[in-house]
Amino acid sequence: MSETTGGVEMDEEVSGVVKKFLYVNRKAPYGTIYALESLEVVLIAAAFDQDVSLVFLDDGVYQLVKGQHTKPIDVKNFSPTYRALEGYDIEKLYVEKESLEARGLTEADLIVPVTLLSATEMAELMEDQDVVMSF
Amino acid sequence: MPIVVNGQNYETDEEGYLTNRNDWNEDLAKEMAKVDNCDLSQNHWEVINFLREYYEEYQIAPAVRVLTKAIGKKLGPDKGNSKYLYELFPYGPAKQACKYAGLPKPTGCV
Amino acid sequence: MLHTVNKSPFERDSLERCLQYARKGSAILLIEDGVYGALKGTVVTDKVKKAMKNVTIYALYPDIEARGMQDKAIDGIKLVDYGGFVDLVTEHRNVQSWL
Numbered sequence: 001m002s003e004t005t006g007g008v009e010m011d012e013e014v015s016g017v018v019k020k021f022l023y024v025n026r027k028a029p030y031g032t033i034y035a036l037e038s039l040e041v042v043l044i045a046a047a048f049d050q051d052v053s054l055v056f057l058d059d060g061v062y063q064l065v066k067g068q069h070t071k072p073i074d075v076k077n078f079s080p081t082y083r084a085l086e087g088y089d090i091e092k093l094y095v096e097k098e099s100l101e102a103r104g105l106t107e108a109d110l111i112v113p114v115t116l117l118s119a120t121e122m123a124e125l126m127e128d129q130d131v132v133m134s135f
Numbered sequence: 136m137p138i139v140v141n142g143q144n145y146e147t148d149e150e151g152y153l154t155n156r157n158d159w160n161e162d163l164a165k166e167m168a169k170v171d172n173c174d175l176s177q178n179h180w181e182v183i184n185f186l187r188e189y190y191e192e193y194q195i196a197p198a199v200r201v202l203t204k205a206i207g208k209k210l211g212p213d214k215g216n217s218k219y220l221y222e223l224f225p226y227g228p229a230k231q232a233c234k235y236a237g238l239p240k241p242t243g244c245v
Numbered sequence: 246m247l248h249t250v251n252k253s254p255f256e257r258d259s260l261e262r263c264l265q266y267a268r269k270g271s272a273i274l275l276i277e278d279g280v281y282g283a284l285k286g287t288v289v290t291d292k293v294k295k296a297m298k299n300v301t302i303y304a305l306y307p308d309i310e311a312r313g314m315q316d317k318a319i320d321g322i323k324l325v326d327y328g329g330f331v332d333l334v335t336e337h338r339n340v341q342s343w344l
Contacts, residue, residue: 024341026262034344043242047198058262077194084193087201123266126341127246134342 019130020051025060027135029079030070035063036078038135043081046088053092053129054085055122056114060135061099064110082112096122140166152234156190159237167235171226175235179223181210186236196241199229247272247337250279251344254289259343261289264296266341274325274333275304283309284317297321305330 023042027034042054056064063079070077085093093114100106100116107116117125126132137144138151140163146154151167153159164183168175175183185206189197197205199220207215214220220228229241248267254260260275260282267273273296275283282289283304293302297319306324309315318324325333334340 026344040242043195043198047200058258080192080194084195084197084201087197087205119265123268126266127268127271127339129339132246132339132341134344 018049018051020128021045021053022126022129022132023052023054024126024132024134025054025056025063026058028059028062029068030073030075034135035060036076038133039078039081041133041135042085042090043088046085046090049089052090053094053125054090055094055096055117055125056099057096057122058099061095061103061105061110064093064095064112064114065105066109066111079111085112094122094125138163138166138170150234150240152240153237156237156239159187163237164235171231173224173231176223178214179232179235181214182206182220182223182228182232183236185209186232186238190236190238196233196238197229198241199227202229202232202241247274247333247340249274249276249340249342250282251275251277251342253278254282254287261292263341263343264292267296267300269299272301272303272333272337274330275302275308275322276330277305277308280304280308280312280314283319283322284314285319286317290319293319294321303329303333 023038025035025038029035042052046052064082065079068077068079085091093112094117095110095114097116097118107114136149137146139145145158145163148154151170153163165175168179173179186196186202189202189205203215203217203220205215206220224231233239233241246268248263248271250260250263250273252259256278260279263273281287282293283302284290296302301323302321303323303325304318306326309318309324
């Protein structure tokens with residue numbers, strides 16, 4: 001049994017190779033397990049001190065909506081965890097503007113500060129990554 | 136295997152983490168610590184309570200690096216460092232303290 | 246970059262979003278139910294053909310065969326086997342899967 005020490009010892013082993021990781025979230029939070037799985041992978045991978053970005057497209061934007069209250073459906077509300085990401089040094093969260101607008105939402109409806117990008121800008125960001133993980 | 140405190144049975148998983156977070160109380164924490172030959176001091180409680188508050192707010196147990204940083208922010212640099220926290224919780228600050236706090240094992244711990 | 250789509254275009258928006266995101270010169274590989282988007286005479290055929298001016302579209306032939314859609318692929322779509330799938334992954338810098 002060991003605890004992840006969050007890069008302190010790891011730096012020497014990987015000799016400072018930092019790659020760009022992008023996590024693409026395209027599913028609503030509770031209908032399928034994708035959103036929660038993605039969040040868990042992001043939290044675990046945060047220990048490796050990489051250049052991490054998260055994007056939210058399509059129904060993925062529903063993951064960030066304020067005021068989720070899941071007690072009535074008896075599942076864990078993991079939306080507060082997005083606010084913990086900053087403490088994990090994950091600060092690049094992007095939301096596709098078109099997806100948000102199509103769902104009648106604005107930035108004010110979201111639980112964390114995000115950067116809005118158009119689909120074109122998002123495609124450019126995607127292209128620029130070393131690793132893309134899709135959920 | 137269940138843990139017995141004050142005549143009450145509490146369910147835990149195979150690693151000794153409390154199954155139902157709402158079952159937690161201070162006596163239970165003391166009993167869990169006793170099993171590890173650990174006598175809980177004020178300094179231990181500071182970390183345990185911090186973890187419970189952190190969980191309440193973010194719904195996760197923090198990774199040790201995040202815990203260390205957050206403790207430093209709240210309680211000062213003499214407490215927000217690995218040496219201090221490992222001396223308090225030699226089995227790993229996040230892992231051991233989370234157990235006493237009745238929280239699940241932090242995501243990313245193996 | 247390589248994009249993969251594994252859902253039927255008649256059930257999900259995966260192909261549509263992929264076509265919108267795929268930049269000039271990139272590749273799209275249709276697999277599993279995604280191969281239904283590679284066929285002639287459907288309501289998405291024209292959209293796919295139009296995209297083929299800017300991107301190269303591949304389809305995994307074993308998945309086409311399995312669905313009885315041999316000979317129905319749009320002309321110009323490149324049919325690959327599993328080895329070809331691996332080649333595509335290694336030839337591109339990164340992969341986005343439209344699930």
